[in-house]
Amino acid sequence: MNLSSLKNMLFVKADSQLIILMLMVSLPHFEYIPWWSVILVLLLSVWRSLIISKNKYRPGKVISASLTILSAIFIYQKSGGFSGISAGSHLLVVMAFFKLLESKNSRDYMLLVILSFFIIATNFLFSQSIATAAYMFLCLFCTLITMVSINQNKSVVPLREKAFISLKLIAFSLPIMIVLFLFFPRITGPLWNTNNDQPQAKTGLSDSMEPGLISQLVYSNELVFRAKFSNQIPPQHKLYWRAITLLNFNGKKWTTTSESEASAVLHINSSGYEYTVTMEASNKKWLFLLDLPYQISNKHHISSDFTSHTDKAINSLIQYTANSSQNYYISNNLDPHFESLALTTPGLNNKSRKLAEKWRQQSASSEEIINQALAFFTQQGFSYTLSPARLTRANGIDQFLFETREGFCEHYASAFAILMRHAGIPSRIVLGYLGGELNPIDNIISVDQSMAHSWTEVWINGKGWVRIDPTAAIAPDRINLNVSSALKDKKNLPLHLKINSETLLAIKQFMSAIDNQWNQWVLNYDETHQKKFLKFLTGADYSLKDISNLFIQIILITLLLTGFAYLFNNLKKKKDPIKNDYQLFLKKLTKAGLPKKISEGPRDYKDRLIKHFPAQKQEISFIIENYINLRYRKEIANASAERLRKAIRQFRVKKST
Amino acid sequence: MNKSDQQNLPLVPDWLASKLDNWIKAKDRPHPTSYQINRKNIYILPSKSGWLFILTLIAILSGAINYNNSMAYLLCFFLASLGFIAMLQTHQNLNRLNISPAQSHAVFCGQDIEFNYKISDQNFQHHYALCFAHNDDPISVEKKSEAEFSITEKSKKRGRQSASRFKIYTEFPLGLFHAWSQISINNEIIIYPKPVKHLLTENNYQSGNKQSTIVEGDDFSGIREFRRGDSPKKLAWKSIAKTSQLYTKEFHTEAGEFLIFDFDQLSHINNIEEKLSILCALIIQAHNDKKDYGLKLPDKSIKPGHSEQHKHHCLTLLALYKS
Numbered sequence: 001m002n003l004s005s006l007k008n009m010l011f012v013k014a015d016s017q018l019i020i021l022m023l024m025v026s027l028p029h030f031e032y033i034p035w036w037s038v039i040l041v042l043l044l045s046v047w048r049s050l051i052i053s054k055n056k057y058r059p060g061k062v063i064s065a066s067l068t069i070l071s072a073i074f075i076y077q078k079s080g081g082f083s084g085i086s087a088g089s090h091l092l093v094v095m096a097f098f099k100l101l102e103s104k105n106s107r108d109y110m111l112l113v114i115l116s117f118f119i120i121a122t123n124f125l126f127s128q129s130i131a132t133a134a135y136m137f138l139c140l141f142c143t144l145i146t147m148v149s150i151n152q153n154k155s156v157v158p159l160r161e162k163a164f165i166s167l168k169l170i171a172f173s174l175p176i177m178i179v180l181f182l183f184f185p186r187i188t189g190p191l192w193n194t195n196n197d198q199p200q201a202k203t204g205l206s207d208s209m210e211p212g213l214i215s216q217l218v219y220s221n222e223l224v225f226r227a228k229f230s231n232q233i234p235p236q237h238k239l240y241w242r243a244i245t246l247l248n249f250n251g252k253k254w255t256t257t258s259e260s261e262a263s264a265v266l267h268i269n270s271s272g273y274e275y276t277v278t279m280e281a282s283n284k285k286w287l288f289l290l291d292l293p294y295q296i297s298n299k300h301h302i303s304s305d306f307t308s309h310t311d312k313a314i315n316s317l318i319q320y321t322a323n324s325s326q327n328y329y330i331s332n333n334l335d336p337h338f339e340s341l342a343l344t345t346p347g348l349n350n351k352s353r354k355l356a357e358k359w360r361q362q363s364a365s366s367e368e369i370i371n372q373a374l375a376f377f378t379q380q381g382f383s384y385t386l387s388p389a390r391l392t393r394a395n396g397i398d399q400f401l402f403e404t405r406e407g408f409c410e411h412y413a414s415a416f417a418i419l420m421r422h423a424g425i426p427s428r429i430v431l432g433y434l435g436g437e438l439n440p441i442d443n444i445i446s447v448d449q450s451m452a453h454s455w456t457e458v459w460i461n462g463k464g465w466v467r468i469d470p471t472a473a474i475a476p477d478r479i480n481l482n483v484s485s486a487l488k489d490k491k492n493l494p495l496h497l498k499i500n501s502e503t504l505l506a507i508k509q510f511m512s513a514i515d516n517q518w519n520q521w522v523l524n525y526d527e528t529h530q531k532k533f534l535k536f537l538t539g540a541d542y543s544l545k546d547i548s549n550l551f552i553q554i555i556l557i558t559l560l561l562t563g564f565a566y567l568f569n570n571l572k573k574k575k576d577p578i579k580n581d582y583q584l585f586l587k588k589l590t591k592a593g594l595p596k597k598i599s600e601g602p603r604d605y606k607d608r609l610i611k612h613f614p615a616q617k618q619e620i621s622f623i624i625e626n627y628i629n630l631r632y633r634k635e636i637a638n639a640s641a642e643r644l645r646k647a648i649r650q651f652r653v654k655k656s657t
Numbered sequence: 658m659n660k661s662d663q664q665n666l667p668l669v670p671d672w673l674a675s676k677l678d679n680w681i682k683a684k685d686r687p688h689p690t691s692y693q694i695n696r697k698n699i700y701i702l703p704s705k706s707g708w709l710f711i712l713t714l715i716a717i718l719s720g721a722i723n724y725n726n727s728m729a730y731l732l733c734f735f736l737a738s739l740g741f742i743a744m745l746q747t748h749q750n751l752n753r754l755n756i757s758p759a760q761s762h763a764v765f766c767g768q769d770i771e772f773n774y775k776i777s778d779q780n781f782q783h784h785y786a787l788c789f790a791h792n793d794d795p796i797s798v799e800k801k802s803e804a805e806f807s808i809t810e811k812s813k814k815r816g817r818q819s820a821s822r823f824k825i826y827t828e829f830p831l832g833l834f835h836a837w838s839q840i841s842i843n844n845e846i847i848i849y850p851k852p853v854k855h856l857l858t859e860n861n862y863q864s865g866n867k868q869s870t871i872v873e874g875d876d877f878s879g880i881r882e883f884r885r886g887d888s889p890k891k892l893a894w895k896s897i898a899k900t901s902q903l904y905t906k907e908f909h910t911e912a913g914e915f916l917i918f919d920f921d922q923l924s925h926i927n928n929i930e931e932k933l934s935i936l937c938a939l940i941i942q943a944h945n946d947k948k949d950y951g952l953k954l955p956d957k958s959i960k961p962g963h964s965e966q967h968k969h970h971c972l973t974l975l976a977l978y979k980s
Contacts, residue, residue, distance in 0.1 A: 153829070
């Protein structure tokens with residue numbers, strides 16, 4: 001195939017454009033659908049391009065139908081049904097390519113275009129980032145070009161013209177789109193049960209902790225949430241974002257408990273930080289709150305372990321405002337049942353237990369025990385590393401504390417918590433994120449997956465739960481700076497943590513600021529924001545009902561006005577055109593000084609007129625005779641009405657000499 | 658798309674479509690010279706794909722509400738606005754076009770007529786993919802320029818046939834809307850009789866017998882003995898008087914012979930239409946043989962000659978004879 005025929009195919013013919021379009025809109029799905037479906041889709045596209053270029057290998061009805069049904073069954077088997085977002089969109093993409101294979105005429109092509117709109121919509125269920133939006137916009141542009149190609153209908157429209165037409169359509173549509181986006185009444189869903197719709201598992205914290213789980217997250221630079229502080233921004237080492245607490249330990253794995261402690265009596269000594277968190281979809285339930293939260297915006301509430309969670313998995317962007325303070329104490333005592341849970345150890349780590357018991361005997365207070373433990377970590381040659389030696393034995397804590405002595409935050413948090421329990425101090429693990437990147441452009445803190453962290457909380461009577469982060473003792477840089485500065489072996493670091501260029505950082509910050517605006521203005525625009533926006537516009541409070549009424553009223557009023565205009569136009573026309581014309585004729589004569597007498601019939605009037613204007617005898621009798629015919633003899637054709645009108649229009653009274 | 662689809666409106670039941678069509682017919686009167694397509698005579702409805710598009714929009718909107726997905730909302734609103742703009746553009750693609758009849762060629766009865774028209778833009782814009790219900794080829798009209806198209810119709814009978822109403826439609830640019838207009842312009846065409854070769858006249862023509870019933874010269878060239886079948890009008894009365902023998906005048910052209918095709922001489926054929934058909938065939942044959950010929954009908958006659966114009970003249974006379 002030479003270049004010009006390729007160009008001809010791509011720029012002119014709708015069928016080849018459709019292959020590219022379908023691949024373009026399905027491309028983001030390739031990340032989520034299984035590899036065998038990707039290969040199937042690619043094979044179908046190749047087959048289709050062969051059909052177009054060679055004009056053979058067209059599959060028969062039986063073959064294409066059986067192939068389609070077979071793959072549908074296969075997908076059904078593999079993904080266990082068609083319900084849910086991922087199985088549904090998987091099926092949609094594969095079926096669309098089968099339709100592409102057997103499409104013949106422009107009606108099939110139009111169906112494919114409409115399918116591609118649908119695929120574009122399903123893409124947004126997986127990602128709503130600016131990049132996705134921009135890519136989808138490009139796809140839409142190509143869809144429009146393809147639609148023009150389909151409908152050029154044998155007359156060849158040059159590509160440049162197609163692009164121009166498409167851009168014109170887009171340019172005219174965008175303002176209407178914005179108005180609809182702002183004013184179309186937003187209903188808070190769901191309309192149907194979406195519990196089955198668990199999109200792909202996302203990287204992120206899970207509700208348990210074992211060695212290696214958190215260090216894995218360092219390899220991801222995916223955004224978790226952004227926070228905007230109302231007043232001052234806390235320093236790096238105070239940015240402990242808590243998500244979940246873990247109480248049960250089986251020797252290897254920390255898990256949550258179903259039992260909840262009695263609500264703590266919390267005393268806040270000074271007002272803390274107020275901040276708004278915009279959280280990306282996590283597909284988990286918990287929220288991220290700065291240590292230690294005491295207040296959160298309505299709809300949410302803070303549990304007794306100072307975490308907060310939603311009822312449903314968070315699968316779209318959400319926003320909440322909270323207050324936190326580090327200056328607090330809890331006045332009540334830990335209830336005995338919960339205290340015993342917070343002291344339970346698996347009882348395998350004898351060396352650790354002996355060490356802890358020794359500290360306990362030497363120390364007068366809990367604080368002293370804690371300090372001894374932290375000193376143990378700093379002085380006994382522990383190292384902070386992403387790839388520690390594996391803990392193979394059942395007494396993993398002993399193995400870590402006395403043999404390997406290298407680990408990541410989860411190792412230290414876990415070992416420290418167990419040491420505390422052996423020493424008789426109730427303790428638990430907190431999972432969350434530590435730190436946050438401050439963007440100087442908009443002063444927003446963004447937290448990504450690589451900042452995942454775990455630390456320990458111990459119960460001290462009179463103070464309540466106190467945060468102790470053993471990692472701080474081993475790698476202070478992790479607390480004050482970030483992971484990459486804390487780690488010694490920088491070789492293994494993922495690329496995004498290695499990059500140290502000022503320019504790249506500036507670009508990253510810029511993009512992040514734009515992304516944040518996108519989140520705030522576009523993705524976050526819901527019922528609440530719409531109300532806020534209307535309040536900003538009009539100064540009045542509107543409920544959803546008001547907004548809907550307003551919207552419907554605007555449409556109805558527009559329709560009514562159009563209808564009235566139409567009726568009015570029609571009425572004006574229908575008011576007996578012949579009579580109107582005749583009136584004009586009489587008016588002209590009245591002006592000439594010869595008005596019709598009321599008693600006079602048209603015939604008599606004609607005679608009188610002719611007597612006065614003998615020169616115009618023909619004109620006058622034509623008009624009046626025609627008028628009589630049209631008025632009183634219904635069988636006369638329509639055309640003479642036109643002639644009468646013309647004659648009357650042209651009629652001028654000539655002054656007889 | 659096949660033809661029946663093009664004539665029917667998308668997704669409109671037939672009874673409603675015919676009602677709509679009658680309404681349009683009652684509204685539009687035939688336009689004598691040209692037809693201006695404007696907003697008063699353009700009709701627009703969603704096409705089949707357009708209805709599907711609307712369903713898709715509803716599906717995307719309910720998905721957006723259900724998953725509270727802002728981008729899906731945005732997409733839905735974009736597509737809705739796009740549909741609205743596409744509607745205006747489709748309307749605009751048909752708006753302010755002027756259609757006027759162009760020279761159409763006469764045909765013989767039984768042949769397809771091609772009514773030719775000119776179509777010109779008066780809106781300073783390109784008009785793409787304008788389709789006609791009775792014509793497969795869509796046309797485009799460039800900015801401030803003119804294009805031609807023809808509408809094919811079956812010829813009914815000899816005489817004049819005026820063009821029936823035809824539909825111009827477009828779905829450009831996005832195929833979501835079907836905009837159309839019914840054009841009725843006074844455009845007439847002459848339909849010649851269907852040429853029929855007759856064995857008897859064929860023989861006379863071939864043998865070059867100038868004294869045959871229907872084939873005669875016009876210029877006097879001499880006299881000869883009367884033969885059966887000679888016209889009494891051509892009897893050479895002077896010679897008969899001298900010799901009391903019957904003589905007939907012979908007529909020839911200077912350059913050679915010419916032929917007169919006489920309606921009345923076909924007395925052995927009763928049907929007028931058939932006579933006209935035979936004459937038609939003779940005229941064509943004479944024209945193709947590059948012979949001079951004339952025509953004689955009971956009420957009119959044409960002097961011999963030979964040209965395209967002459968042929969048309971003769972055939973038109975046949976076409977309009979007593980119709």
